[in-house]
Amino acid sequence: MLLCAIILGFIVVDTLYLDRFSAWALGLRVVWTLNIIAYPLLVRRSSDSWLGPLTDLNALISSVCILGLCWVMGGVGSPYFIIVSxxxxxxSLVHHRRRRATLVSGSVCCVGTLVLLRxxxxxxxxxxxxxxxxxxxTLLAVYFSQQSLKVQQAEHQARLERARRESLEALxxxxxxxAQSEKLAIVGRLASGVAHEINNPLAYVGSNVDFVRKELLATQGEASREELAEVLAETRVGIQHIHQVVADLRGFARMDANEPTECRLADVVADAMKLASLRLKNVALRRVDVPLDLPEIxxxxxxxxQVVLNLLVNAGDALESxxxxxxxxxxxxxVEGGRVVLLVEDxxxxxxxxxxxxxxxxxxxTKSPDKGTGLGLNLSRELVEQFGGTLTASNRAQGGACLRIELPAHQDDSSEDEEREPEQKDQEAVGSA
Incomplete structure (x- = not known):
């Protein structure tokens, strides 16, 4: 609105410059002002297909009004002619996304200048x-419009990339x-087994401590130093067992790193079986056949x-229920077809x-709320797929369930180089021959 007021207010300058009032100058300024006011209103109410023609029309009317003012005020010698150039x-600054509007304005100004010069x-x-x-x-304006559009597109792309990166980080x-919540849920399902594993050594640790205390306080103790040492050694074993159970659970439940590394499947299974034994000890026999010489993953x-432990605990729950x-x-x-396969069966x-x-x-x-969240297998499959593998479920022909994990075998760069060396030597031998 301020721009419209300035455009209309300059009729005073026109009158002073011409030494008379000009109806043509006022009419052109009114048309120019109405064009400025009407453009955003029409754009808001029109579809996208009309945006281009409306922008071109806006540039055309503005350019014609400026040329008309120059003609009224004396042509090329008019003080307003500099606005034409x-x-x-x-x-290009107002409609930087529409190069055609800049070309329309430039073309009209060039033709108008030619008419005024003639x-x-x-x-x-x-x-x-x-x-x-x-x-x-005109060419400079088109170039500026194009560069402005490129800069804006680059900024928009940078914003999109930043938003995408932030979304990926949040995801x-x-x-x-x-994963951590499901991990803690598994720990909760192991709670009864943990209590059993800790209560047993605690019972004989407490009994041994009472025995040692009684013997040390007795005025004439009959226990020998060897017997006391044996009792204390047994107590130490119980304490170490408790410490190991707690350490295993703490190591499993802590927030782990996200970086993958080379490891042996046998070591992964050993860690999972150590924790699963707390749940399976009184439920099922455990049979493990994972060779140490399997390719690394x-x-x-x-x-x-976490994935293997979840499958083992699920198997224990099914057998118990x-x-x-x-x-x-x-x-x-x-190993099957160059991939490492792990089967968890019951x-x-x-x-x-x-x-x-x-x-x-x-x-x-299918479990009660205290036995499962319904996210364990879903999360397990997602984790396996992140490692380039698959997790599938089926029923065994002889009865029972089977969960199958397939993972790509990891090939070390050094092994690949060793495989290439014989081929290179053979090629060199053929070349020399």
């Missing part, structure tokens, strides 16, 4: 100078927290331990058809 630049009959050099200046200003943090070790006699959980590792009832089709869905569970 800068009009394409002004259009009315004054200037010399050819003077006319050529003015026209060259107008064409140059990674959310996934990490979700490239994973986040703690995450894969269905009261399977002589329950057995087996873990088998082997001799329980297996998966019903309606469960097998939905087993990896988030929040789907």
């Amino acid at each position: 800068t009009q394409p630049l002004a259009t 009315s004054l009959e200037p010399s050819p050099i003077e006319a050529l100078t003015w026209m060259s200046m107008m064409v140059g200003m 990674a943090l959310s996934e990490h927290r979700r 490239f994973v986040v070790r703690q995450r894969l331990v 269905h009261k399977v006699e002589r329950g057995e959980v087996g873990v088998v590792g082997r 001799n329980g009832p297996g998966f019903p058809p309606h469960v097998l089709s939905r087993i990896f869905e988030a929040f789907f569970t």
